[in-house]
Every structure is written in C-alpha cells, then in structure tokens.
Amino acid sequence: MAVTMADVARRAGTSVAVVSYVVNGGPRPVAARTRERVLAAAAELGYRRNRVAAALRSGSSGLVGVVLPDAANPYFAALGRALEAALSRSGRLTVVATTGYDAERQAEAVERILAAQPDGLVVASADGADDPAPAAADAGVPVVAVHHRPEGARAVLVAADDRAGVHAALEHLRGHGHERIAFLAGPADDGPVAERMRAWRESPAAGELLRCGYARGSAARLTAGLAARGELPRALLAATDEQAVGVLAAAAAAGVAVPERLAVAACDGTPDAAFTVPSLTAVEQPFEEVAERAVAVLLGGEEPRERPCGRLIPRRSCGCPEPGFADVLEG
Amino acid sequence: MAVTMADVARRAGTSVAVVSYVVNGGPRPVAARTRERVLAAAAELGYRRNRVAAALRSGSSGLVGVVLPDAANPYFAALGRALEAALSRSGRLTVVATTGYDAERQAEAVERILAAQPDGLVVASADGADDPAPAAADAGVPVVAVHHRPEGARAVLVAADDRAGVHAALEHLRGHGHERIAFLAGPADDGPVAERMRAWRESPAAGELLRCGYARGSAARLTAGLAARGELPRALLAATDEQAVGVLAAAAAAGVAVPERLAVAACDGTPDAAFTVPSLTAVEQPFEEVAERAVAVLLGGEEPRERPCGRLIPRRSCGCPEPGFADVLEG
DNA sequence: CTGAAAGCGCTTACAG
DNA sequence: CTGAAAGCGCTTACAG
Known part of the structure; x- marks a missing residue:
C-alpha cells in the first residue's frame, strides 16, 4: 500500500505530528536534525502526501473547478x-x-464539482443558464463568473470591457471607407455578445443585424x-472569432474576396x-489578465477592479496589409 | 457549516449507516419507508455528499488526471x-x-495530480518526457498513455494507427498527379509524428523532409x-493540422495558390x-474512439485492442473540389 | 522542540 | 432491515 506519514514517522523515529510539520513547513518549528531524519525517511520510502486526507482534515482540497x-x-x-496556468501558479489543481452551452448540463457540472469540495469555482456561463452562486454559497465555495454572468446573478464577474474595442473596430472599418457595417450576433441577446451588439448599435455605421449559432459551421x-x-x-463585425472563421471559410468557398468584397473583423x-x-x-x-484577476478574486478575496480592455489588432481581413509572421509568437 | 450525513440521520431518525446506504444505493438494502424519510431529510437540509470524505474512506476519489x-x-x-466527455459519462471528474511540451513540467504535473489520489491518469506525453508509469505505479494509480508513449515506457498506449491514413493521403496526392511529396515533421523524431514520417518514407513519392516546431507560427x-x-x-503532407494551418496562412500571405501551386494535406x-x-x-x-478506449482501459481494466484507424477526408487543399458546408456538424 | 490524541465525514464489516 | 463503531491519513490544538 501507499506510504503514510505513520510509516515515515516510524522510520525517522519520531511522531506523525513532526512529520506533518516538516512536510508542510509548519505550523510548528522542528529541529534541524529531526527535519533531516524525516526528509531522509520520506525520500527512502518514497512518501507522497495524501491530499485527500489533508483536504478532509484541513478543509482545503487544493482543487478549483x-x-x-x-x-x-x-x-x-x-x-x-x-x-489553468494561473491556478497552477497558486498551487491549485x-x-x-x-x-x-446547455443550462441543465451546466447545473449538473456545478453540482458534481461542488461535491469534490473545491476551494473555488470559476464559471463561464452558457446563455440562459442558472446563476451558480446560490449552489456554491450553499456549499461554502467562493465563485466567480468569467466572460458572462447570467441575468440577475449574484456571482462576482471578472470580464473584459469590450465596448472600447468594438468602437475601435468600427472606427477602423470606417477608416477603410465602410459606412454600413453589419454585426453578426449569437442566437440570443445575452452576456458579452449582447454588450458588443449594444456598442455596435451606438455607431452611426451600424448596418444590418445578422444572427447565427456560436459555431463556425x-x-x-x-x-x-x-x-x-x-x-x-460589404463589411461585417463578428461577435466571436469562431463565427468569423466560419464567415471566412464560406466566403472563400463562394469566391467572395476578403477584404475587397467583404471586410471582416471580430471581437x-x-x-x-x-x-x-x-x-x-x-x-x-x-485572457491572461482576466484569468489572473479571476483567481485573485476567488482565492485572495480581492475586489474586482475596473474591467481590463481588449486592444484592436488590425490584420488583413479589414483591408490592412498582411502583417506577416515575423513577430508572431510560438505556441 | 455544511450539512453532513449525521445531520440527515438525526432529522430522519436513523443512523449515518442507513443514510449512506440510501445515498449510495447500497451496499445494504433499506426499507422503502426509511429510504423516503432519508431522502426527504436530505432534500430539506440541502445535503450534498462530501466526496473528499468518501474518497478517504473508500479509496476512490472520483478524479481522473x-x-x-x-x-x-x-x-x-x-x-x-x-x-472529459468519456470520463464524465463514467461519473468521473x-x-x-x-x-x-516541457518534460520537467510534465513530471511536476504528474506528481501534483498523483497527490490528489486520482482513480487514474491519462497522459499525452511531450516529446522527450519521462515515462509517467513508475510514479503512477508507486502511487497505486493506473495510467494510460494516449497519442504518444515515451521511448521504452511501460505505460499502456491507446492511440490511433496512422500508417494506413498516411498511405491513403499520399496515394490521394499521387492521384492528383504529385510524384514528389514533402513531409513536414516536428523538431525531433518521436511519437506519432515519427510513425507518420516512417510511413511517408515507405512511399515511392517521398520527397523532401522539412522540420519545424509544433506551432502554427x-x-x-x-x-x-x-x-x-x-x-x-509542389505537394506537402504536414504531420499535424496545427502546422498545416501555419503553412496555409503563410502561403496565402505570400500569394502562393493552394492547391494549384502547393497541395497540402495533414494527419x-x-x-x-x-x-x-x-x-x-x-x-x-x-478522437472519441481513442478517448472511450482509454477510459475503458483505465477504469475497466480492459486490454487495449487493435488500434483504431484514422480516415482520409479529402477537401480542397489537395486539389479536390471544395466540399461546402451543408454536412458540417455544429460545434 | 516533540508527541499522544481528537476528529474531519464518510464507508463498511459486524452484531443485532 | 438497522445501528454502533472502527478507521481511512491527515492537521492541529494541547500537554509536556
């Protein structure tokens, strides 16, 4: 069977309490010689801390959903x-x-994860899904919404502010001579897509409203x-990249030149x-900033500050010259 | 605090053992009336099973890495x-x-996950990474390698057999009149990419060998x-889609027509x-089949059967007509 | 600085 | 069919 603290303690000629103090670096001090004996015994036996037992006792599982x-x-x-990167940095799994995108499956997923006693829960809600906050509060688990918070939900939201970005994209397209710019929205008016759509509506260049599912197909x-x-x-702002990719694929297949016949930008x-x-x-x-903040709010109890903003990156699809790949990052 | 089985038992006027039998549907039978009282009490109190405690006692955490x-x-x-879908179907988180793609980070990730006492571990190894099997065996956790198993590793491998697919792709390109077909490999000869490369070498149409990292950039x-x-x-078979996407992007930027000047296929x-x-x-x-089998091997102890094969899907980049989007699936 | 012991919330033989 | 109790491997007051 697996090596336990009791095994290590026996080998090191000390108690499990001391082994715990050494393994966890506290909360009590341990004499240097004792610490060394414990470390040696742990290494010889191949001791691996059982986080499940630690979680039950300490109340912290080290898991975040x-x-x-x-x-x-x-x-x-x-x-x-x-x-995942931000959580890993803070020692969480x-x-x-x-x-x-299904409300019922989301509710199930939240329940299944809460049963694992996570230290926190991050939810990017599907359109029309329930607020995860009540269930999480019930289980005593802090929760933060990213990307999208359901209507009227109590969960704290950490998300980018897309309004400035949408305005920048529209102004940029206008700079290319487009005075009527269509918007490709999702099937319903919910979450960030709705916010992007409202920002588009404010523009004098707002043209036709198109809708489709959030899938390239x-x-x-x-x-x-x-x-x-x-x-x-002649010009289209897509709510999501996923949709824009589908637009580009179909335009190419139909022989529609982008950006000459159809200029495209995405959010x-x-x-x-x-x-x-x-x-x-x-x-x-x-992304990194949103993730970093979400984790800080979740685990550090920080208040969410003003929302970070996206930045417009002009490339070929709007009518700008092709930037090439010299400065493109690996991965 | 959170509601426990003891709370439910008290409310239902029974013991925690019986509550456990009801919640878990066994291993002992419970009278229908008692069951109902327990269920009612659990619902009233908002009882949620503590999987961490169950994991410690039963030895199964319900987690798979x-x-x-x-x-x-x-x-x-x-x-x-x-x-994730296959694991979710079997009730695992x-x-x-x-x-x-870093060997050291992979070793760390395996250790961190093993500490959480998972019921199993699925690893898609980075090139040059260590065999995860010894550490997993040490922790008493079954492991299966997917996609790629490090050289000489003991872990069971569940992966597709790409040889037939590579041959089919090469024959298909030859059918478009290409007698010299280059292969775009990764930086090292390891794993499935090496297998794909060997299959390419066997073809009379094998041309130049190209190499780059596994990133579109x-x-x-x-x-x-x-x-x-x-x-x-004139014709290129890319080891991965990720690389092929980079080829297509750069070809378009350089004004190289695909498939007319450069035919492309990927694995x-x-x-x-x-x-x-x-x-x-x-x-x-x-993917689904590999995932399904990996989970069956991992949790059901099934022997890996013969490897499933990939199927060639001809589209426009090799020289076939554009298939259009009528039959493309959502999502 | 060290150790004996309680207890986290479950599951499961065991006795009734 | 039901219940009292042991014990999973830790952490942590508490006593020394």
Missing part, C-alpha cells in the same frame, strides 16, 4: 488555458467540466446562404486570428 | 474534450494539467522562408480542418 461551455472552442480554450452556412442570394454586406482576438486566411482583424481579449 | 502538452492546440483540445515562418527563396515543394484531422482556407484535406483522428 472551471466550468466552460466548450473547451474546444478557441476562445474558451484560451481562457481555460490561462485559468484545475477540475474542468464542459457544458455544451453555423456561421459558414449563414454566409454561404447570403452569398448565394447576393445579400452579403474575440484568440491566438487563431493571426493564422486565418486572410488573417483576422480582431479585438484581442486580455 | 489528464495531462496534455497544450490544451489550446486544437488537436489536444479535441482529445481533451473527448476524454477531470483534473487537467498542461505541460507546454513556426510552420508559417518556415513556409514564408521557403516561398521567399523559391524552394517550396491530425481536427474539427478545424473543415474551416481553413482552403479547407484542409486530412486524416481524421478517431
């Missing part, structure tokens, strides 16, 4: 990766669950249909945007 | 999503850790350089391949 609509979507993949089918009927706008700014064809002009999301 | 080189790479994102820079020096091959077959410009001909990986 991350609930995402879809871990394979590049936006949530980037967000999830940033969260990340438990992930994917909800497929959905955007591709919409675009193929519009192209076939000759109803494509997610995932790492993928630099490698689409043509490269995608996008408002880059501050 | 998944170690990936990079969760934001579409290949590993798809694999991770399939694993997924703990993820990302290693950034790396492939884009290589391609841009080759294009600038007029050294681009990963991620969901992204249907939405590149032009769409990417690829050997589709059986």
